[in-house]
Amino acid sequence: MAVLNSGVRFTYWEYQALMLALAGTMLLGLVAIELMMKRYQVLPLLFPGMFTIRERRLYFFDRDVGDVAIAKQLRGQAKLLVRIVLFVTLSYLWQNCVLDTDQTFGVQFPSQQCNKGMDCFASEIHITTFFTRKYDPVCNSEEQNPFEKRTLVSCIAVVQPTATNWLMHLGISYSITLFNFNVYSVLVWVTGKSRLARRTVFALTLLSLLGFLLMCAGVSVLGEVPLSWLSVLMMIWIPTFLYTSWRTGRLLQKIWDDEAQKVQSSIEEHLNLALSDFEPESAEVADNSSAQETNLQLPHRRYIGRNPVALGAKSFLKAAVGLQDKVDRHMHRGRTYSQELAKTLPVDTGRGSFDSRTSAV
Numbered sequence: 341m342a343v344l345n346s347g348v349r350f351t352y353w354e355y356q357a358l359m360l361a362l363a364g365t366m367l368l369g370l371v372a373i374e375l376m377m378k379r380y381q382v383l384p385l386l387f388p389g390m391f392t393i394r395e396r397r398l399y400f401f402d403r404d405v406g407d408v409a410i411a412k413q414l415r416g417q418a419k420l421l422v423r424i425v426l427f428v429t430l431s432y433l434w435q436n437c438v439l440d441t442d443q444t445f446g447v448q449f450p451s452q453q454c455n456k457g458m459d460c461f462a463s464e465i466h467i468t469t470f471f472t473r474k475y476d477p478v479c480n481s482e483e484q485n486p487f488e489k490r491t492l493v494s495c496i497a498v499v500q501p502t503a504t505n506w507l508m509h510l511g512i513s514y515s516i517t518l519f520n521f522n523v524y525s526v527l528v529w530v531t532g533k534s535r536l537a538r539r540t541v542f543a544l545t546l547l548s549l550l551g552f553l554l555m556c557a558g559v560s561v562l563g564e565v566p567l568s569w570l571s572v573l574m575m576i577w578i579p580t581f582l583y584t585s586w587r588t589g590r591l592l593q594k595i596w597d598d599e600a601q602k603v604q605s606s607i608e609e610h611l612n613l614a615l616s617d618f619e620p621e622s623a624e625v626a627d628n629s630s631a632q633e634t635n636l637q638l639p640h641r642r643y644i645g646r647n648p649v650a651l652g653a654k655s656f657l658k659a660a661v662g663l664q665d666k667v668d669r670h671m672h673r674g675r676t677y678s679q680e681l682a683k684t685l686p687v688d689t690g691r692g693s694f695d696s697r698t699s700a701v
Contacts, residue, residue, distance in 0.1 A: 352461045352475045355439070355496040362434050369426055383418055390525045391418070401529065403595050410591055417588045421581070425520045428577055429513045435570045436509045442495040442568055447487045450495055454479040458497035462487070524585055531589025532596065538589055545582040552579065 376382050383391040391414075392399040398411050405411045435441065442453055450460045461475040478493065499505070530537045552575045 352477075352494075355459070358439050358498075359441075362430075362439070365434075366427060366430050369430055370423060373422060373426055377419055377422070383415065386422065386521055387418060387525055390528065400595060401532075401592065403592075403599060405595060407598075410595065414588065414591055417584050417591075421520070421524055421584050424577055424580055424584075425517055428520075428573060429517055431570050431573050432513055432516065433509060435568060437499055437501070437506055440497045440499055440568075444493045444495075445490065447490055449484045449486055450478065450493050451484050453493075453495040454484070456497070458495040460493050460495040462491045462493050464491065520581070524581070524588075527585040528588045528592060531586060532592030538586060538593075541582055541586045541589070545579050545586060548579040548582060552576065 381393050384393055390401060392402065398405045398414075400414055405414065440458065442450075442458065444450060444453075450458075453460055458479070459477065460479045462478045463475045475494070527541065531541050555575060
C-alpha cells in the first residue's frame with residue numbers, strides 16, 4: 341500500500357500541474373515506443389512465440405505471412421496492445437509511487453480520505469464550474485457534515501517516496517507487463533484454433549463494455565463508490581484487450597485457411613500432372629469417357645466442383661476409363677488381324693496331302 345505524505349499540502353492547481361506531468365510522461369513514453377517499433381523489430385522481442393523474422397519475412401506462429409495487408413493488421417493489433425500496456429503500467433506506477441488520486445460523487449463527506457492525509461476538493465456539478473474553476477478544500481474544516489446536495493469531491497495526495505515501495509511496484513509493473521503479453525499470445529492462439537473460443541471472447545468483450553457503461557451510469561446515479569484514474573483505465577483496458585485478441589485470432593484463422601488451401605491446390609496440381617499421360621487421345625474415347633463420367637457423378641455435384649481433392653479423383657476416374665477404352669480398342673484390332681491372317685493362309689487338308697507329296701517323291 342502506498343505511504344502518503346501527510347505533511348505536504350498543495351493547492352488544487354498545483355495538483356493539476358502534477359497531473360499534467362503525468363500526461364507528459366505518458367506522451368513521452370508513447371513517442372519512445374513508437375520510434376522503437378518503427379525503427380527496430382521489437383515485436384519478436386516482446387512476443388517471442390508469436391512474431392518471428394527470418395530472411396526478411398514475417399512469420400506469425402511459424403506461419404509465413406505473405407499477404408501484406410494481413411501483416412500490417414497483425415503488426416497494428418500488436419502495437420495497439422503495447423500502447424495499452426504502456427498506459428496501464430505508467431498509470432499504476434504513478435498511482436502508487438507519485439500521486440494517489442480518488443474521486444467520489446454524492447453527499448457523503450470524504451472522512452476516510454481526509455483521515456489518510458489526502459487533500460480533498462469539492463466542486464458543484466454544474467456547467468459553470470468548468471469556467472469558474474471553483475474547487476473548495478473540505479479537509480481543513482473541523483466539522484465533517486454531509487453535503488447539502490450532490491457534490492463531486494476530488495482527493496489527491498503525494499506518495500512518500502521510499503526505496504522499498506518503488507522496488508516493489510516496479511517488480512509488480514514488470515510482472516503485469518509480461519502477464520499481459522503472454523495472455524495475449526495464448527488467447528490469440530486459442531481463438532485462432534476454436535470457433536467456440538472466438539465467440540466466447542467476443543461475448544466477453546461485449547459484456548465488459550456493457551459493464552463499463554453500467555458502472556458509469558451507476559456512479560452518476562449513486563456516486564458513493566470512490567473512483568481513481570487507474571480504476572477507470574482498467575475498465576477501459578479490459579474490453580480493448582479482449583477485442584484486440586479476438587481480431588488477431590481471426591487473422592490467424594485466415595492465415596491457416598489460406599495455407600490449407602495452398603496445400604490442397606498443390607496436391608491437386610501434382611495429381612493432375614501425374615495423370616496427364618493417361619488422358620484420352622481420340623474424340624471417341626473422350627465421348628465414351630464423358631458418358632461413363634455422367635453415370636459416375638455423385639448427387640452433390642456442387643461440392644465436387646469446389647473440392648480440389650474431388651476434382652483430382654474425378655480426373656483419375658476419367659483417365660482410368662480412357663485406359664480401359666484403349667485396351668478394348670487394341671484387343672479388337674488384334675482379333676481382327678488374327679481373322680484376316682487366317683483367311684490368307686492355305687488350309688491344311690490333313691492325311692491326303694501327305695500322301696500326294698509322298699507319291700510325287
